[in-house]
Amino acid sequence: MAEESARPGPRIREGDWAVLKRDEVFKAVQVLRRRKVIFEKQWFYLDNAIGHIYGTTFEVSTGGSLQPKKKMEETTTETKEAGTDNRNIVDDGKSQKLTHDDIQALKDKGIKGQEIVQQLIENSTTFRGKTEFAQDKYIKKKKKKYEAVITIVKPSTRILSTMYYAREPGKINHLRYDTLAQMLTLGNIRAGNKMIVMETCAGLVLGAIMERMGGHGSIIQMYPGGGPVRAATSCFGFPESFFRTLYEFPLSKVCSLVSGTFSSETLPSEPDYNVPVEEESNGSLEEKQTLIQETEVESNTEAVMESIETGDQETMDDLAAEDAECKESKERRNKENIREKQRKQQERKRKLVETAALLEEKNADGLIVASKFHPTPLLLSLLEFVAPSRPFVVYCQYKEPLLDCYTKLREKGGVINLKLSETWLRNYQVLPDRSHPKLMMSGGGGYLLSGITVTMEKVQSDANSLEAQKIEEPVSKKRKLEELHC
Amino acid sequence: NKTITMSFVEYRDTIKDGDTAIVFLGHESMFPVKVQHGGKTQTKYGVIRHSTDLIGKRYGSKVTCSKGGWVFILHPTPELWTMNLPHRTQILYSTDISLITMMLELKPGSIVCESGTGSGSLSHAIIRTVAPTGHLYTVEFHQQRAEKAEEEFQEHKVEHLVTVKNQDVCKNGFGVSNVADAVFLDIPSPWEAIGHAKSALKIEGGRICSFSPCIEQVQRTCLAMEEHGFTEINTLESLLRVYNVRTVSLQIPDLGKAAEDNSGTGFDSSNQSNPESLYGILQQGTAQFKSGVPLKEMVGHTGYLTFATKSLF
Numbered sequence: 096m097a098e099e100s101a102r103p104g105p106r107i108r109e110g111d112w113a114v115l116k117r118d119e120v121f122k123a124v125q126v127l128r129r130r131k132v133i134f135e136k137q138w139f140y141l142d143n144a145i146g147h148i149y150g151t152t153f154e155v156s157t158g159g160s161l162q163p164k165k166k167m168e169e170t171t172t173e174t175k176e177a178g179t180d181n182r183n184i185v186d187d188g189k190s191q192k193l194t195h196d197d198i199q200a201l202k203d204k205g206i207k208g209q210e211i212v213q214q215l216i217e218n219s220t221t222f223r224g225k226t227e228f229a230q231d232k233y234i235k236k237k238k239k240k241y242e243a244v245i246t247i248v249k250p251s252t253r254i255l256s257t258m259y260y261a262r263e264p265g266k267i268n269h270l271r272y273d274t275l276a277q278m279l280t281l282g283n284i285r286a287g288n289k290m291i292v293m294e295t296c297a298g299l300v301l302g303a304i305m306e307r308m309g310g311h312g313s314i315i316q317m318y319p320g321g322g323p324v325r326a327a328t329s330c331f332g333f334p335e336s337f338f339r340t341l342y343e344f345p346l347s348k349v350c351s352l353v354s355g356t357f358s359s360e361t362l363p364s365e366p367d368y369n370v371p372v373e374e375e376s377n378g379s380l381e382e383k384q385t386l387i388q389e390t391e392v393e394s395n396t397e398a399v400m401e402s403i404e405t406g407d408q409e410t411m412d413d414l415a416a417e418d419a420e421c422k423e424s425k426e427r428r429n430k431e432n433i434r435e436k437q438r439k440q441q442e443r444k445r446k447l448v449e450t451a452a453l454l455e456e457k458n459a460d461g462l463i464v465a466s467k468f469h470p471t472p473l474l475l476s477l478l479e480f481v482a483p484s485r486p487f488v489v490y491c492q493y494k495e496p497l498l499d500c501y502t503k504l505r506e507k508g509g510v511i512n513l514k515l516s517e518t519w520l521r522n523y524q525v526l527p528d529r530s531h532p533k534l535m536m537s538g539g540g541g542y543l544l545s546g547i548t549v550t551m552e553k554v555q556s557d558a559n560s561l562e563a564q565k566i567e568e569p570v571s572k573k574r575k576l577e578e579l580h581c
Numbered sequence: 582n583k584t585i586t587m588s589f590v591e592y593r594d595t596i597k598d599g600d601t602a603i604v605f606l607g608h609e610s611m612f613p614v615k616v617q618h619g620g621k622t623q624t625k626y627g628v629i630r631h632s633t634d635l636i637g638k639r640y641g642s643k644v645t646c647s648k649g650g651w652v653f654i655l656h657p658t659p660e661l662w663t664m665n666l667p668h669r670t671q672i673l674y675s676t677d678i679s680l681i682t683m684m685l686e687l688k689p690g691s692i693v694c695e696s697g698t699g700s701g702s703l704s705h706a707i708i709r710t711v712a713p714t715g716h717l718y719t720v721e722f723h724q725q726r727a728e729k730a731e732e733e734f735q736e737h738k739v740e741h742l743v744t745v746k747n748q749d750v751c752k753n754g755f756g757v758s759n760v761a762d763a764v765f766l767d768i769p770s771p772w773e774a775i776g777h778a779k780s781a782l783k784i785e786g787g788r789i790c791s792f793s794p795c796i797e798q799v800q801r802t803c804l805a806m807e808e809h810g811f812t813e814i815n816t817l818e819s820l821l822r823v824y825n826v827r828t829v830s831l832q833i834p835d836l837g838k839a840a841e842d843n844s845g846t847g848f849d850s851s852n853q854s855n856p857e858s859l860y861g862i863l864q865q866g867t868a869q870f871k872s873g874v875p876l877k878e879m880v881g882h883t884g885y886l887t888f889a890t891k892s893l894f
Binding site: 105283285288306308460483484495497499501511515516518519520521522524525527530532548 | 654706
């Protein structure tokens with residue numbers, strides 16, 4: 096341990112958000128002691144991983160402990176014997192001499208996966224007759240099954256967006272990771288920007304933007320309902336400082352802000368607000384999204400996030416504490432709780448007023464929309480808060496709402512370089528003499544509408560004189576009131 | 582503070598002397614202009630006088646040219662630069678750049694090595710992303726190109742974020758070791774630079790990407806990556822499909838039914854089962870709808886992107 100701590104690289108600490116990786120499969124977890132984690136049909140504890148460097152590969156041993164695995168020792172199949180074709184290979188189902196029970200017995204004895212694979216090879220009568228490529232494939236397949244190795248990596252947009260797209264596409268509106276990558280570039284997301292974000296992608300898009308801004312600048316998250324969903328955001332494990340530049344504003348207050356009747360006194364009630372990583376259940380999410388002829392069934396039964404457990408844990412601790420304590424202290428606690436609630440309420444109001452002021456400056460450096468809602472009304476109202484010559488990007492799972500959005504934006508004006516696009520992503524298998532495309536991904540990744548804001552055309556007074564410029568201010572204010580789309 | 586900051590890595594509200602601005606004439610028609618007191622720029626709508634038409638105006642303003650036509654003046658971004666830069670080589674476009682940036686996990690503070698610099702299309706995007714605390718080490722073996730790139734970085738006021746080296750990356754590497762979080766290669770024989778890439782990356786590891794147009798190049802690069810102990814080797818290709826938004830009218834065929842039964846077309850608005858159909862108002866035997874029409878031709882291939890991870894073990 097002492098020699099290891101001298102080595103470079105960030106280490107896995109208790110409380111960190113980390114991502115478990117096995118081949119192409121990811122799972123985000125919080126590193127907690129004595130907490131059982133189930134991943135890819137295996138259970139284990141992360142206790143032993145604490146103190147190791149991110150990127151370390153572990154082997155799961157009996158009892159669920161993780162043992163760091165050093166450089167992969169390649170199983171050198173000493174016999175380099177191989178066939179040329181499969182003309183004499185018959186599928187009689189008897190090529191493997193080991194029975195299912197034999198294999199189970201080996202596993203029960205705690206024999207290493209590597210050795211089981213070796214035994215399977217030795218007991219396969221057809222292995223030597225297979226071509227070199229087929230042998231390779233056989234070994235790879237068996238390794239995947241019996242050699243349970245898990246790598247613990249640091250979360251990033253790359254990893255989390257790949258994970259969400261593979262595991263829970265319904266929660267991120269089927270936003271494929273290459274599409275998200277386009278959004279970040281088209282939106283010119285970088286340190287120092289003042290961004291407006293409206294997303295219902297579990298906070299993944301927000302997290303991606305926060306990563307690219309590195310805690311510099313500010314982000315205003317517009318949210319529907321009682322509060323912003325940030326389950327995916329918390330998986331990034333951002334430092335506290337990143338959250339100090341993050342603001343939130345309820346969508347339901349946008350119209351009053353635009354018309355100048357906004358008041359912080361009429362906040363939407365947000366009972367769950369203080370649980371930062373609260374996530375909507377799949378059921379309610381799907382219900383709210385009105386799919387007229389949706390036959391596709393989302394099989395999102397498994398929750399990726401462990402964050403909710405953390406919340407439950409706290410509640411359980413509360414209950415246990417209450418049982419043990421006498422009534423008096425309970426009342427005292429209640430009073431403290433009320434005071435705490437009031438304090439938080441005040442804090443929220445203060446921040447809301449601050450956020451409203453930030454929006455009212457109407458000088459945001461960009462707008463990113465990726466939600467389950469129809470994009471047109473969002474764009475028409477939120478673009479009001481964006482400065483001229485700034486990019487905006489709207490994601491939609493479907494093309495048709497973006498066609499409508501495109502038309503309405505063109506009618507309204509104040510935008511140029513409108514582009515409706517989609518990316519296709521193709522993965523390749525690259526192996527000597529066996530290179531070919533792996534799978535075709537088309538359609539499912541969603542569509543983007545992007546553009547750049549410009550100053551609005553002046554109403555019927557487009558004379559290129561200095562006088563026209565002088566009256567620009569009052570005219571634009573008048574126009575602002577006329578064009579309330581709410 | 583928005584008045585003293587750099588234009589390519591931070592937004593500014595007004596156009597100033599020395600800025601690079603983008604003149605937007607219309608659909609797919611724009612060009613960069615270096616703003617200078619007393620400067621003039623000729624467009625098809627007439628001349629733009631920098632001192633009166635540009636300096637002091639807000640980015641995003643509509644500027645009326647001498648012949649009465651107008652253009653918009655836009656704030657530069659790496660994406661607009663990519664679409665308008667002077668080509669010295671074949672360049673990378675925003676679709677590939679987006680994927681490269683995300684898959685290399687670039688963010689503010691990242692240290693990146695790149696070769697070759699080429700026309701600086703990707704370089705500008707990297708600088709944008711790693712600013713204000715990161716750095717780009719870019720290597721270009723063509724002396725003129727290296728010099729031109731350096732000039733541009735100065736003009737765009739990002740020179741403090743980038744170091745240009747004029748050397749052969751395959752022979753001499755990146756000139757730095759154990760500092761980079763990410764390495765990007767866009768050279769004809771990337772497999773010869775994988776060893777240098779590995780030593781440029783931090784000891785604890787980092788990400789690498791190689792861009793090659795041909796599968797044979799990818800093949801050799803993947804082998805070299807494997808030999809040098811890179812893991813998570815993954816080859817991708819990304820294609821951009823752009824759609825034109827059109828209102829299309831299709832004629833309703835005359836099946837000779839109208840005379841006998843006026844609800845016979847199936848599209849008739851009186852049809853109760855389909856009152857608000859996909860189709861617009863039925864007029865004079867045509868039906869209208871909005872469509873996203875793919876462009877007649879699209880970019881079918883730029884290059885393969887091979888990504889990998891260097892890890893400590």
